[in-house]
Amino acid sequence: GDGVISVGDMITYTLTATNTGTTTLTGVTVSDALLGVVAQATTPDTLLPGEMGTFTAMYTITQMDIDNGGVENTATTDATSPNGPVSDVSDSDNPADEDNDMDGDTTNDPTITPLTPNDDIELVKGGVYADTNGDGVVSVGDMITYTLTATNTGTTTLTGVTVSDALLGVVAQATTPDTLLPGEMGTFTAMYTITQMDIDNGEVENTATTDATSPNGPVSDVSDSDNPADEDNDMDGDTTNDPTITPLTPNDDIELVKGGVYADTNGDGVVSVGDMITYTLTATNTGTTTLTGVTVSDALLGVVAQATTPDTLLPGEMGTFTAMYTITQMDIDNGEVENTATTDATSPNGPVSDVSDSDNPADEDNDMDGDTTNDPTITPLATPGNVTGFVYIDFDGDGIYDPTVDMLFPTGTLVELTDGAGAVFTATVDAAGNWTATVPVGDYTVEVIETTLPAGYTLTTTGSNPESMVTVVAGATTTTVDDGYQGSGDVTGFVYEDVDGDGVYDPLVDMLFPAGTVVELTDEFGNVTITTVDALGNWIVTVPAGNYTVDVDESSLPAGYDLTTVGSDPEAFVVVSVGVTTTTISDGYMLLADNDGDGIPDVDDIDDDNDGILDVLEGGGDSDGDGIPDWFDQDSDNDGIPDNVEAQLTDGYINPSGVDADGNGLDDAYESTPGAGEGITPVNTDGSDNPDYLDEDSDNDGVPDSIEGFDFDNDGFADITPSGVDADMDGLDDAFDGDLGGYEDPNGLVVGVDPLTDLNNTDGMDDVDYRDTDDDNDMIVTGPDAIDEDNDNDGIPDYLDPDARAITIYNAVTPDGDMQNDFFLIQGIENFDNNVSIFNRWGVEVYNVDNYNNANRAFRGISEGRITIAQGNALPEGTYFYVIEYINDQNETKQLAGYLYINR
Incomplete structure (x- = not known):
């Protein structure tokens, strides 16, 4: 019901089969490929001559049908007569279809349903401004994003859809997508950079076109804006195809700043009639549009509509004008000159102007209007004051001048005094170390120009150079902090590992320590300066001039090193002169021997082999x-x-x-x-x-x-x-x-x-x-055995064998019943077959026994010999002799003989 042919619209087909013969037809059917109908019975399906049977079906129109401009259809009918089958190909009920198949036959022509095409396209263009630099105003370089949307507003398929836009430099740019079914859209997006001309115009106007191809030929459209505010902005009475306008809000503004610099024209150091003030008027375009015809006017200077240089200003540009003003006695009496100027210019949107403001922060709201802009420029004219100071050589570096120790520089040292506006005044130090300058009142920074001092001097006094906030009062003298300088020079040295200990550095033999060895320099006042040796063995330090003792801190060396160079550590009476580099004696160190590797050199180690016994x-x-x-x-x-x-x-x-x-x-x-x-x-x-x-x-x-x-x-x-x-x-x-x-x-x-x-x-x-x-x-003294070193041949020396089967004879007998030496002890005899005989000194046998065993067969000083006299009697004290025979473990007969002594 949209009034146009669309996909989904319907065609109702009615197929009418008529019995044009003289016999009755039965089983009447129709078939239609387009409708998907095969042998569909008509109603009715038995026809007497002249009767009709019908079948009705719906067909849904496709985009292809619309693109083709119509739907062509042919059907067939079949039936049975008493004489056999009959059939027919359909003819159209529309006279306009007569012989539309061009076969010269006006029957059996296809039925054509025309579909009137609507080929159309519409282009809409939208522009969105972006503050690219984020400064809150429209500026050159800000961007507009344009989106071009082409819509197929017809009923046929469009191909090769493109857009063209002269402002964007786009020609026949394909949209995405570039083939559009009815109702579909293709888009293209591009960026545009705003120019100063655009800002001056206050807007950017843009029109684009779109082109495409339909089944029936080309179509095109001129863009319309997506902004309702652009409706008929081209004033053609037509609300379509209006250009897209992106407004750029203008900011027309100008600012004038005026500065005045006093000049002591006659050089007398005081403000006098005829001295000059140089005024510089600076007009700045603080808006976003181009300003033309920029002028300044100043009643005090007698200037009216004076063009600035330049007088056309792009945003941010400045035009200036400079003029001189001669000071009058009235100005001096007033103690100041007050001045205000104006500036005028033309913007694309009309005139702009401004009243001058001062470039001096001290003039802020000096007109007491509560507004910190457009304040008059005031140039003070006051009676000057004096500033004085003292510069000396601080020999001992204590920051206090002592005439008995410290000294003075030659004349010629310069001192500069700089006021808040940057004006510089210069004074020269005299032979007594003093300087004086007469300057206008105000606050100054006072600085000794150290390049005018002799080389090699550094400041020792605190807060004196530069000395800020020195306030000069009219007619008064202000004394600055004294400036003391101490001369300095460089001291350098060399530290190395003297491998061969000869006290002379030889790069082919000797080596260098890792960086970091500490060197201490002590001056005559006890002040210590510390420096470190670099990886090349060198050290250098800047110190105040004077006499020094230089000492390598040997605790910062690797352990175990001893000095080999003579007089180098510590080295006394090292004289440092101003601006001069003094070279000290090289310091060589040799690694001392450390036999046990405990890190303590042998010369200091009281136990060099670590065994606990002192070396001494x-x-x-x-x-x-x-x-x-x-x-x-x-x-x-x-x-x-x-x-x-x-x-x-x-x-x-x-x-x-x-x-x-x-x-x-x-x-x-x-x-x-x-x-x-x-x-x-x-x-x-x-x-x-x-x-x-x-x-x-x-x-x-x-x-x-x-x-x-x-x-x-x-x-x-x-x-x-x-x-x-x-x-x-x-x-x-x-x-x-x-x-x-x-x-x-x-x-x-x-x-x-x-x-x-x-x-x-x-x-x-x-x-x-x-x-x-x-x-x-075993009571056998350790050591070689006089009888047999291994008496029992068991492989163990007798002195280590607790069962050595050795015989030991104890030749003292004291048979007094005290259980000690009460019998003749023959240790080990019980281990062998034996015979023991004892004789007195006359050779008379007094004891004889086989298998002597130190128990029941033991000589106790009683005569028990088998061939003796007076058996059983106690023998008298005295010396007796024994003979022992035994068979050892090797079945050898051994004999032992000696003496024993009975002591009662």
Whole structure:
């Protein structure tokens, strides 16, 4: 019902089949491909001659039908007669369709339903202003975003839709999309940069066109605005195709500022008739439109509508005019000159003007109108005042002038006084160090021009240069703070590692320390200046002139270094002159030897081998001949037992703590308090020859410590033997060394906590074997056996064998019943078949027994011989002789003979 042919509109088709014959037709049907109808029965479907059967169906119009301009349709009908089938192709009921198939036959023509096309397009254009720079006003460079929308307002499909816009420089630009079905829209967006001309015009007017192609030919349209306010803005009486106008709100404004600068024309230092004021009038375009014909007028100067330079101003531009005014006596009497000017100009929207404002902040609201703009420019004319000051050489740098110490500069030093307006006045310091300047009243900044001082001087007085807010009062003298300057010079030096210790730097041999070594310079007043050495070994510092002592802070060097250069540290009487660089003696440092690597040089280390025995006790001898002096040797007798262990008693052995809190090189475990420095007092077990740590046989039993200390299986041979290698050269063979990298393990590999358990201790009693004269506590003194070193041939030396099956004879008999020596003790005899005979000194046998056993067969001083006299009698005191025969474990007959003594 929209009055135009649209997709979805309908065509009602009526198919009428007529029996034009003379026989009855049955089964009458119709078929129509367009309608999707096949063999559809008519109503009715049996027709007598002349009767009609009908079928009606609806068809929905498509966009293709509209684009084609009509719908063409043909149907067929079929029926059965008594004589067989009959059929027909449809003819149109519209006379206009007569022979529309151009076959020269006016029957069976297709039915054509015409669809009148409507080809149309409409373009609408919208513009949106953007304050691109965000300044709140329309400015050159701000942007307008234009959106062009082309709409298919017809009924046919449009292709190749484009827009063109001269203002945007766009020609035949395809829209998105560029093929439009009826009612669809294609758009194109572009940016436009606002120009000064646009701002001056107060608006931007724009028109665009659109073009497209319909099935029936080209279509086009001139743009209309999307803003209702633009309706018929072209005044053509037509509300369509009106240009799009984006208004640009104008800001027409101008501002005049006036400044006046007084000039002492005759140079007398005071305000006089005939002195001049230079007025500069500056008109600024503070609006957004172009201003033309800019002029200024000033009654005081006699200026009327004077054009500025330039007199056409774009926004932000300035036009100026300068004129001179001659001061009168009235002005002087008034103490000031007050002046106001005006400016006029023309904008695109009409005239603009402004009353001048002063460029001096002091004139703010000087007209007392409560408004800080358009204030008159006032140039004060006042009686001047004097400013004076004093400049000197502050020799001691204390900031206070002392004529007995400090000095004066030669004449010629300049002082500048600058007022609030930037005007500069200059004074010269005289030979007495004083200066005076006569200047207009006001506030000044006073500054000594230090470039006019001799080179190398720096300010020492506080707040004096520059000195601000010096107020000059008319007719009065203002005294400034004294300006003291101290001369300075540079001091430089060189610090290096003197590898070869020759006191001379050689870059091929010597090296440099990392940056950061501290150097202290102390002047004659006790003031200290600190600087640091750089990575190249150099240091330089600027200090006040004078005499200095230069001292390298050796605590800032790596540990263990000692000075090799003569007179360089500290270096006294280093004279620093003004503006001169003084070079000190180079400071060379050599790394001192540190045998045990504890960070304490040997010259300061009281225990260089870290064994707890003071170097003064060990000395520089080489007891074991290994090429390492005893005070560097952790095993001075080379027996495998470290000096730290051998020098101490076994019972109460003190392990090294690894702590040296006082840094004297002695482990704190071996001094009563850190720093006491007692060390270990070496033990001498056998009381003869050397102390144990220098004695290869500490108990003097004939068996070396190197065997007794490490014979853990008691076979007479050491189970740990020297490797012959001492990788870290600490004097302790690597086989016994728990630290192959140095001196970190003074008690060695074998002794962990307690030498009583860690070293060999066969009987588990009293002391370890190397300090025990009876290692197995069998009452056989340790050492080579005069009878048989291994009496029972069990592979264990008798001195270590608690069951050695050896015979020991005790030749004193005191048969007095005190249970001590009451019989002749032959220890071990009971282990063998034997015979014991005893004779008096005349050879008479007084005792004889087989299998003597120290029990029921034991000689108790009673005559029990088988061939004796007076058997059973107690024998008298005196000397007797024994003969012992026994068969040993190798079935050999052995005989022992000697004497015994009976003492009653």
